[in-house]
Amino acid sequence: MRDQLTYPDIVQMAVPLFVAAILAEVAWIAVKGRGGRYETRDAMTSLVMGAGNVTSGILLGFIAYGFFMALWRITPLDLGTGWWIVALCFVLDDLRYYWVHRFGHRVRWVWASHVNHHSSQHYNLTTALRQTWTGPFTFMMVVRAPLILLGFHPAMVLFCGGLNLIYQFWIHTEAIGKTPRWFEAVMNTPSHHRVHHGRNARYLDANYAGVFIIWDKLFGTFVPELEEERVDYGLVHNLGTFNPLRVAFHEWVAIFRDITRPGLTWRDRLAYCVKPPGWSHDGTRETTDQIKRRHVAQNPDTAGTPGLPAPGSAE
Helix, strand or coil: CCCCCCCCCHHHHHHHHHHHHHHHHHHHHHHHCCCCCCCHHHHHHHHHHHHHHHHHHHHHHHHHHHHHHHHHHHCCCCCCCCHHHHHHHHHHHHHHHHHHHHHHHHCHHHHHHHHHHHCCCCCCHHHHHCCCCCHHHHCHHHHHHHHHHCCCCHHHHHHHHHHHHHHHHCCCCCCCCCCCHHHHHHECCHHHHHHHCECCHHHCCCCCCCCECHHHHHHCCCCCCCCCCCCCECCCCCCCCCCHHHHHHHHHHHHHHHHCCCCCCHHHHHHHHHCCCCCCCCCCCCCHHHHHHHHHHHCHHHCCCCCCCCCCCCC
8 A cells, every 4th residue: 555665674674883983983082092982981971861762762763754744644645665765855854954954043942952962071982972862842844844745755754764863873083083075075974073073163053964965056055174274073052061961952941931030021931942052032042143243343353264254244
């Protein structure tokens, strides 16, 4: 029947590869004395966050899948299962990932779920496993709706999403420097993704790509990793904790505190949910755009360089 289509759980199949790669990275760092650093409590927090993400998927995955199947039953389109359909689905789903990821940095409600992935001050393969427990509550599943309505089966879409996730695992490392120029031009790489995890002013809100870095170049969010500016990993305001519960829920708690402040208008309360992280009704906090402009004001020679606005820019 039209509904009966299954694909292997590709992410579960890749778990042994993840473990082997982490062990290889640890050994490489130990032998070479470079290529990153592991901190035991930080790595354990990332692993616990990864396990929590799997558990969340088991408990709450029916929400997204049920939504996708409901869409599948109402769409008259069915593109089939040819290899080129899967390839097209993979590319379009990566474009979908770019926008979900960008929303995750520019809409605080979505950031509350994504922030935990950026909470580590280290950058190694365990960081890739530091995933959200609260993804369904962001409602970002709706961004996949067009793919279903266009005739891509939900099982295929989720399979392509799994491939996307697997690809992104290897780019969370300092053990790999620059890859060949042709590869850097098209694909997301460790160098590009290190920028994304930086808290440096010039590196904030850049390189949202999952697999193809061309989306960032197309939509104006690409910033190269510069040799003269080493990436400083983590959040603008780091948590200073290895408690997985706090890592997973701290921003949700912060949103609740903000929207329940006395004396706010309903517009302010809504803005605390949908405006960029750092927005405040009284201007006492900074968004990433404001951080970038302040950096340029303090360092005029950096104006207009990659990742930073030109003088007088309203970005």
